[in-house]
Amino acid sequence: MNFVLALYSALTWAGQPLLRRKLRQRALAEPGYGLRVEERFGHYTPESLGRDGAGRWIWVHAVSLGETRAAAILIEALRARMPGMRLLLTHGTATGRAEGAKLLQPGDLQVWQPWDTHAAATRFITQFRPAVGVLMETEVWPILAAVCRAQGVPLALANARLNAKSLDKALKLSALSMPAYQSLAAVWAQTQADAQRLRALAAPVRAVLGNLKFDVLPDAALLAQGAQWRQRSARPVVMLASSREGEEAMFIDALRRLGAQALKVQWLLVPRHPQRFDAVALALQAAGLRVSRRSEWLGAPPRALAQAGEECLWLGDSLGEMPLYYAMADAALLGGSFAPLGGQNLIEAAACGCPMLVGPSTFNFAEAAELACAAGAAQRVPDLDAGLQAALALVHDVAARKAAVAHCLAFAQAHRGAAQATAAAIEQLMHAWSGAAPQR
Structure with missing residues (x-):
């Protein structure tokens, strides 16, 4: 572990009491933030665990409301390609979790994203052992990415975007950001400009597939x-x-x-x-x-x-x-x-x-x-x-x-079509990582 990552790890560990206090304060206005707080630290109740699905979960992380709505169309495409898939859905915000609850089917599971400490991330991956992890748009957490790599879980960034301002910030902390992006198994960018900026951080950009939000049909x-x-x-x-x-x-x-x-x-x-x-x-x-x-x-x-x-x-x-x-x-x-x-x-x-x-x-x-x-x-x-x-x-x-x-x-x-292309890429990544051929 390099010095910057070690320092970051120490800060996230030390910041846990502050996170708990922030969640209590946010819960006063948005009660969803007070729901199952211990999940954020990698502790799960029998109710949140659901039935055993180790090694079969398709894990999708959509931090907030916008990402969850983009994830909805991708999840629909994934279900069409892989009937009977088990969805593990994680979020960081109360609005994201409330919206995500609408996407669940029997056998699916929804929990909070683990706080980015080595202990919480390890407990999360050890507990669920997802077949693949799909982060939506921008959510790359250094320790979680490193734990996935170490545990043999392919972690991808879908509908990926990175603006010039965020790239500048990431380059200033390249000792932290580059290892995180390098730990990813695949990145599918929204645009060529996004792909170019992501490659500057050593991200494994496999393709430019467009923006999933074009595939969302209004109610x-x-x-x-x-x-x-x-x-x-x-x-x-x-x-x-x-x-x-x-x-x-x-x-x-x-x-x-x-x-x-x-x-x-x-x-x-x-x-x-x-x-x-x-x-x-x-x-x-x-x-x-x-x-x-x-x-x-x-x-x-x-x-x-x-x-x-x-x-x-x-x-x-x-x-x-x-x-x-x-x-x-x-x-x-x-x-x-x-x-x-x-x-x-x-x-x-x-x-x-x-x-x-x-x-x-x-x-x-x-x-x-x-x-x-x-x-x-x-x-x-x-x-x-x-x-x-x-x-x-x-x-x-x-x-x-x-x-x-x-x-x-x-x-x-x-500009529609990104959902089907991304779902196909996820399925291919799963089978390439496991060494198995796609089953039809």
Whole structure:
């Protein structure tokens, strides 16, 4: 073990009491963080262990909500290729675990990701002995990767992405990051640019397979409901989608600068993180805006608040309903792209046929944002003021919006196929690692 890894190992071991305290604090607002805490340290109850599946688990790690939704389409493809597979699903966040519970079938198992100490990681691998481990997108933990390698468990990184900022950070800690990436059995990147950056960290990139999120089909019932609700508004609906901290204040200021023009549309704001719903509502009300919260709607947005001349903002304070919100919106501004946060995923918006206005910061989804803009599914704007003006122009131009919707749907369709390719690659990795030929 090199010095940096040894130091990291000592820090994660010493940080366990701090993690426990953080989990207790988070559980006050999100009770899911208080669930089965000992799993995070590699201790499992008979209930969490389930029936014995050592050597047969297909382990998928999806840290949070976005990764879990991408994992859902991959898991579906894996089940199609390997009927009867046993899924071991791990997460790091409460929202990820809640969403992941929907993916379980009889015989599957869901536990927390082990904290990155040698003891917890070893207990996890020793207990479950997965046939293969699949990390989603960015989640590479140095000790867990090293333990998998030492224990003979093939660990892969699927739907892998790495932006330039993260690469710079990783290179500064290359003594820690490079051994972790080298310990992986395979990496399947989203884009050629991601592949190039991952190779700079000595990651074993086997192929560029595209982004799994293109294969996620929006819930048809939510789309239909959203389209119906849009008709209740006397004005076009414009959404700030998946807003991040700081962007709501920018949005309020931009609305004030719009003046009377702001009354030409119905505004809908959907924060990215559920723990911020109440704080965002209070901030909007403190700014003098009337707020109608999704959680308070009795079946649909109140008609009285949708009439022209009413300064009322709709607040989307629910989980799992982004297709509903995108279907409600005539256009949307991409959260995370107006503050220097790298942007959020715009693929779901395209699949729902919702044209996007994208700010200057999209390093988390750089290629997807550029491709969407080139395809006419999105439009780049320099700041939030310009975004609001562009949204107003788009939603009042029937022909332009109709064309943008068609571009969105075509863009989403053109990039599908990563799920089947990744599932095939995982199956091949399993059999190559075990030395067996695929069974059909």
